[in-house]
Amino acid sequence: MTFAISDAAKQAGISIHTLHYYEREGLLQVGRSSNGHRRYSSSDLEWIGILTCLRQTGMPIRTMRRFATLVQQDSSNIPERIEILKIHRLEVLANLAALTHNLEHVEYKIDYYEKVLAS
Amino acid sequence: MTFAISDAAKQAGISIHTLHYYEREGLLQVGRSSNGHRRYSSSDLEWIGILTCLRQTGMPIRTMRRFATLVQQDSSNIPERIEILKIHRLEVLANLAALTHNLEHVEYKIDYYEKVLAS
DNA sequence: CCTAGACCTAAAGCGCACTCGAGGACTTAA
DNA sequence: TTAAGTCCTCGAGTGCGCTTTAGGTCTAGG
Numbered sequence: 224m225t226f227a228i229s230d231a232a233k234q235a236g237i238s239i240h241t242l243h244y245y246e247r248e249g250l251l252q253v254g255r256s257s258n259g260h261r262r263y264s265s266s267d268l269e270w271i272g273i274l275t276c277l278r279q280t281g282m283p284i285r286t287m288r289r290f291a292t293l294v295q296q297d298s299s300n301i302p303e304r305i306e307i308l309k310i311h312r313l314e315v316l317a318n319l320a321a322l323t324h325n326l327e328h329v330e331y332k333i334d335y336y337e338k339v340l341a342s
Numbered sequence: 343m344t345f346a347i348s349d350a351a352k353q354a355g356i357s358i359h360t361l362h363y364y365e366r367e368g369l370l371q372v373g374r375s376s377n378g379h380r381r382y383s384s385s386d387l388e389w390i391g392i393l394t395c396l397r398q399t400g401m402p403i404r405t406m407r408r409f410a411t412l413v414q415q416d417s418s419n420i421p422e423r424i425e426i427l428k429i430h431r432l433e434v435l436a437n438l439a440a441l442t443h444n445l446e447h448v449e450y451k452i453d454y455y456e457k458v459l460a461s
Numbered sequence: 462c463c464t465a466g467a468c469c470t471a472a473a474g475c476g477c478a479c480t481c482g483a484g485g486a487c488t489t490a491a
Numbered sequence: 492t493t494a495a496g497t498c499c500t501c502g503a504g505t506g507c508g509c510t511t512t513a514g515g516t517c518t519a520g521g
Contacts, residue, residue, distance in 0.1 A: 228498075240480055243500090248478095258487060260498055276447045279440060284478070298458070305455045308448055309362065315445050321398060326434050328395045329427055336424045339417070348467075358468090359510055367508095377517060379468055403508070 225262035235271045235293075242271075248284055250291045251272055270294075280315045343369055344373070344381035354390045361390075369393055369410045389413075399434045 232239045242261075245251045251270065255262045277287050281331050293300045296303075351358045363382075364370045370389065372380045382390075396406050396437045409426050 238480075241478085244479060246360070258498080260487095270447045273447070273451065276444045278478090280448065301455050301459055305452060305459070308452045308455070312445070312448050312452065312509090313446065315441060319441055322434060322438055322441070325395045325399045326431070326438070328392070329399065329431050329434065332392065333424060333427045333431065336420050336427070340420055340424075346467080357510080360508085363509060377468080379517090397508090444486090 225256075225264050226268070228261050228263065231261075231263040231268060232270065235275060235285060237271075245271075245274060249288050250284070252295065262302055277311065280311065281318060282311055286311070344375075344383050345387070347380050347382065350380075350382035350387060350390065354394060356390075356394060364390075364393060368407050369403070371414065396430070399430065400437060401430055405430070416424055 224236070228242055232242055235242070242251070246253065246261075251267070251274070253263055253267050256262050274287060274291075277290070277300050278284075282290075286307065290304060293304050293307075345353070347358050347361055351361055354361070361370070365372065365380075366423050370386070370393065372382055372386050393406060393410075396409070397403075401409075405426065409423060412423050412426075
């Protein structure tokens with residue numbers, strides 16, 4: 224069971240153009256049907272899910288490419304993959320902490336304005 | 343007590359160029375000394391703190407400009423300011439939720455790879 | 462006097478991650 | 492048999508948020 228690019232895009236929640244782009248950037252390799260159209264397997268979709276997860280957590284494309292390249296090779300490089308993910312994890316945690324901290328500032332400001340209104 | 347732009351930049355943790363840029367974009371208005379150099383008051387610095395807080399939580403410059411314009415006017419528009427901040431707050435919360443969710447995915451992947459290594 | 466250093470302006474440039482457009486092939490349905 | 496729909500490639504365009512460059516002023520120190 225494989226999917227056309229429009230279905231893949233819909234399921235992944237990204238545009239067809241972005242799928243083309245990711246492929247051009249070496250993040251993704253997908254098979255073709257006899258007429259040259261891309262066919263996405265469910266493991267392709269799973270991989271696209273990982274890609275969008277990494278992107279949404281702020282990993283730059285070039286790091287994703289490094290990771291994708293490792294995944295496309297054999298399993299002997301799993302330690303390197305783990306390292307990339309662990310570094311990324313720390314960055315996401317730092318990001319979360321900063322966001323949480325700044326959120327407090329925003330909420331403080333809202334409270335402040337509401338008190339001004341109430342007075 | 344006022345500060346030169348280099349001090350302001352240092353305290354705010356952003357570059358002099360970014361301060362210029364924010365001013366050009368209408369996010370900021372600062373006084374000048376007799377020689378035409380900018381002088382940052384501590385309330386300017388406080389405001390810059392708010393700006394960087396909003397930026398770091400992902401508010402686009404144009405929204406910051408809307409907010410800045412309101413702040414530069416009189417206090418009758420405080421409800422509008424509150425609205426901007428409340429919408430932003432919701433966006434930050436959504437962002438935090440997405441980030442937290444995706445973080446789990448990353449951690450799952452790390453665990454998965456570590457299990458592969460251990461086996 | 463001369464040089465170094467901090468600042469000024471205006472405009473151009475950059476990196477990133479898409480996003481779009483042109484022109485064409487192939488398939489299916491009226 | 493023609494019109495619509497989906498896909499293809501390649502290259503150019505876009506929007507954002509800075510960042511850099513070029514050319515100049517002013518001031519203080521040696």
